Amino acid sequence: DAEITQSPRHKITETGRQVTLACHQTWNHNNMFWYRQDLGHGLRLIHYSYGVHDTNKGEVSDGYSVSRSNTEDLPLTLESAASSQTSVYFCASSEPGGYGYTFGSGTRLTVV
Amino acid sequence: GENVEQHPSTLSVQEGDSAVIKCTYSDSASNYFPWYKQELGKRPQLIIDIRSNVGEKKDQRIAVTLNKTAKHFSLHITETQPEDSAVYFCAARYNFNKFYFGSGTKLNVKP
Numbered sequence: 001d002a003e004i005t006q007s008p009r010h011k012i013t014e015t016g017r018q019v020t021l022a023c024h025q026t027w028n029h030n031n032m033f034w035y036r037q038d039l040g041h042g043l044r045l046i047h048y049s050y051g052v053h054d055t056n057k058g059e060v061s062d063g064y065s066v067s068r069s070n071t072e073d074l075p076l077t078l079e080s081a082a083s084s085q086t087s088v089y090f091c092a093s094s095e096p097g098g099y100g101y102t103f104g105s106g107t108r109l110t111v112v
Numbered sequence: 113g114e115n116v117e118q119h120p121s122t123l124s125v126q127e128g129d130s131a132v133i134k135c136t137y138s139d140s141a142s143n144y145f146p147w148y149k150q151e152l153g154k155r156p157q158l159i160i161d162i163r164s165n166v167g168e169k170k171d172q173r174i175a176v177t178l179n180k181t182a183k184h185f186s187l188h189i190t191e192t193q194p195e196d197s198a199v200y201f202c203a204a205r206y207n208f209n210k211f212y213f214g215s216g217t218k219l220n221v222k223p
Binding site: 041042044048050058090094096099101102103104105106 | 146148155156157158201209210214216
């Protein structure tokens with residue numbers, strides 16, 4: 001069955017370190033998204049991609065970057081981790097138009 | 113900017129009662145509105161959605177209504193059960209592929 005997987009599930013890192021969160025989907029979706037979820041803020045869009053080599057900034061993109069070298073993967077990199085980036089991160093993918101929006105299982109990141 | 117407001121933030125009902133969660137959106141071009149259920153420690157999962165060419169959609173105990181003129185849509189859960197306890201998010205599509213999400217409603221169904 002097609003799926004979307006994230007790794008790691010939990011990560012603790014130190015302030016200032018570079019961290020990369022992985023997202024891999026086998027739906028063959030062109031659209032992929034990264035969100036962060038914080039209490040009281042719902043889901044906020046960090047970066048998104050509509051296809052290979054396409055990347056775009058979302059509403060909370062500062063301090064984050066993504067790259068899309070193939071259809072299946074959209075890794076999220078925190079260039080220099082900050083305590084404000086402690087959060088739960090969800091990757092998602094969808095068909096054109098946003099239909100069939102599917103979330104990964106999430107990565108809980110703690111920056112100490 | 114464009115956003116989605118969701119109310120209430122918490123909702124407690126007795127098992128068997130109905131629950132209603134309401135969302136308003138600001139982008140008049142939005143035309144697709146999904147709802148997600150997120151159980152504790154798990155991923156959000158799509159439970160129902162509605163497109164702007166219909167006013168209501170039902171799936172067993174769950175229904176969604178849409179009022180495009182007023183720019184609001186609602187989730188209705190009837191005959192609530194303890195397993196309905198979760199956080200529910202509404203969303204409105206903008207720019208074809210992206211969504212604004214509400215801040216979530218924590219539903220507690222008391223047995």
